[in-house]
């Protein structure tokens with residue numbers, strides 16, 4: 001759900017909404033005056049029947065379908081434009097990483113990765129949480145979510161906890177049992193004790209390891225199992241991130257497909273940037289995956305899956321535009337819940353897997369001051385860019 005889009009919709013609908021409320025009141029008055037003679041028609045929406053005064057509003061405004069000024073040519077053109085920019089954004093980092101003759105500076109790819117981290121963070125906090133709040137607070141939801149205002153935050157928290165639990169379970173499975181882990185820890189301790197004699201306890205190991213900026217020392221303590229688990233975890237968290245971004249992209253595509261008139265072009269432009277930046281963010285993550293065979297093909301396929309999401313949403317939207325009611329309670333609740341859960345997935349991914357892990361990585365900490373400043377700047381730029389786009393899409 002886009003902020004300006006629904007804001008506009010709210011604005012244009014507020015007049016008719018007021019009228020609908022008036023007529024609802026009239027209908028109610030008429031009804032109470034002569035209920036026996038003129039019973040109200042049976043409401044289509046069972047939930048709307050609970051509150052008679054809201055019925056006309058629910059029927060008139062919330063269930064309104066069809067798009068004014070809808071242009072088939074522009075819409076179909078839009079599908080290909082969005083497909084193109086999404087594919088470009090997502091495939092560029094993958095190609096840069098695996099195609100030798102493109103000869104892209106590794107530093108540029110790193111900057112792209114941190115820019116992408118910012119994009120994901122802003123997508124979660126600005127786009128998804130903002131959109132979900134707007135959708136679930138909409139008048140048309142009308143008490144269906146109960147007397148609780150914090151659903152978006154609550155659902156995002158549930159998604160964060162689910163991500164956390166999943167990472168823990170997978171780490172346990174791939175690293176091995178607790179006794180094996182204890183063994184690994186004692187080996188870690190020995191390695192570190194050998195490297196720098198002193199009082200090293202396994203409990204302090206995490207800090208010690210982080211303080212030791214040298215990659216060599218860190219690598220010496222690492223077991224193959226841990227590296228394997230890291231890779232598996234990275235792979236899975238990338239796929240889940242892809243899923244979270246994909247859900248939002250489908251919603252955005254559907255919104256675009258049921259937008260007509262002058263607003264369409266503005267939204268198309270905003271969503272083009274939206275998909276390009278998000279594609280880049282995801283592409284840099286996909287490029288980091290170590291596929292054993294055919295890394296370029298598998299990487300590009302992953303990027304293609306993302307590139308198809310918004311066009312898929314657009315196609316669905318175009319197909320159902322006559323009957324699709326953007327402000328129907330079902331639509332709003334579905335979009336609100338999906339966006340909230342996606343927000344949690346992206347928050348966890350951005351903060352834990354990108355901000356914490358990338359910035360704590362030895363390679364990052366031993367790089368020059370200017371290089372680190374550039375990484376921070378790239379991340380802030382990603383946040384800023386995506387936040388600004390949040391005004392439209």
Ligand SMILES: [Zn+2]
Nearest residue numbers: 127252274393
């Ligand atoms: Zn968005």
